[in-house]
Amino acid sequence: MSFIDDIRAAFSRRDNALSQLLLINVLAFVALLLVRVGLFLTTGGSITITPILEWIAVPSDPLRLLTRPWTLLTYSFAHLEFLHILFNLLNLYWFGSLVREYLGDRKLVSLYILGALAGAALYLLAFNLIPVFQGRPAILYGASASVTAIIVGAATLLPDYTFNIILLGPVRIKYIAAVVVLVSIAGIDGNNPGGEIAHLGGALLGFLFVKQLQRGRDLGRPVQAVGDWVGALLSGRPRLRVTHRGGSAAAPAASAARKGNLPKPEQEDIDAILDKISRSGYESLSKEEKQKLFKASQK
Known part of the structure; x- marks a missing residue:
């Protein structure tokens, strides 16, 4: 190449x-x-x-x-x-x-x-x-x-x-x-x-x-x-907007996610993550654990 x-x-x-x-x-x-x-x-x-x-x-x-x-x-x-x-x-x-x-x-x-x-x-x-x-x-x-x-x-x-x-x-x-x-x-x-x-x-x-x-x-x-x-302009592909008719059980969750109101992780999960940091350092966390910790900081 x-x-x-x-x-x-x-x-x-x-x-x-x-x-x-x-x-x-x-x-x-x-x-x-x-x-x-x-x-x-x-x-x-x-x-x-x-x-x-x-x-x-x-x-x-x-x-x-x-x-x-x-x-x-x-x-x-x-x-x-x-x-x-x-x-x-x-x-x-x-x-x-x-x-x-x-x-x-x-x-x-x-x-x-x-x-x-x-x-x-x-x-x-x-x-x-x-x-x-x-x-x-x-x-x-x-x-x-x-x-x-x-x-x-x-x-x-x-x-x-x-x-x-x-x-x-x-x-x-x-x-x-x-x-x-x-x-x-x-x-x-x-x-x-x-x-x-x-x-x-x-x-x-x-x-x-x-x-x-x-x-x-x-x-x-x-x-x-x-x-x-x-x-989209450079790729030549127009952005598509998908519209759903009727309600959906997932709609409130999607709306909340767009507004930044993501579900907060449980306190037990946060405690476990903090224990892991104290044992092995922040670098040992997985990407999902880091995201949970960040969401908890939004409280």
Whole structure:
């Protein structure tokens, strides 16, 4: 199977969101890298990649943004520096795996996209309303806001889950998320204030996303609806709506499920799951047990 076939196969699966997000970031990085090197070899550096980057990065000028609205999404897949994309992809893989396992692919994609939008929104507000940033044209690019949303979302969902970190040992992810937020705050007066502010927008979105989900409200529904529409458009298959005439014993349950009022697990089941965590750790739980634990947290 060729490289192109491998990429096509990765995007043909509906349960492969994390790999798809990672792959899109890598492909975009490689494309920008080739363009940058090509410009250097052909022009000797007299033409840089900046004009091209400005068409996919979020400008701080709202009037220019109106002519490039797609940048609110494309910026979250653009990287130029190797270390920038490396750390983003590592964190996306580690924390995204938790979100995907516990909440599913659609929630992971929603969190990534909403994190990007929230990061861009806070960046635009800051650079147009805070005096110290006004008159300083800037562009925003990179997946950091989306990744920060996923980090904080995972920490809000599973605060006591632990990662084994070299030289530090086991560390609960709520502390990792706290450090990420504090570092972003500390960096606002540094060389990349726009990026750090965008991180904070993503962090706030990640926290609110999970908290609202625990209350039965899915902030990602608009994202999922747009994704379904685009998927149906690309596949050329219209979405079908099935209407049932008459009543059904399953109808109330289906209606409750759509509203987020899923049946709560029994207390005995929760006690057994908590005992299993104390004996073997959270990683030993099955997917069904994790879902039961999450439903119980919605009480």
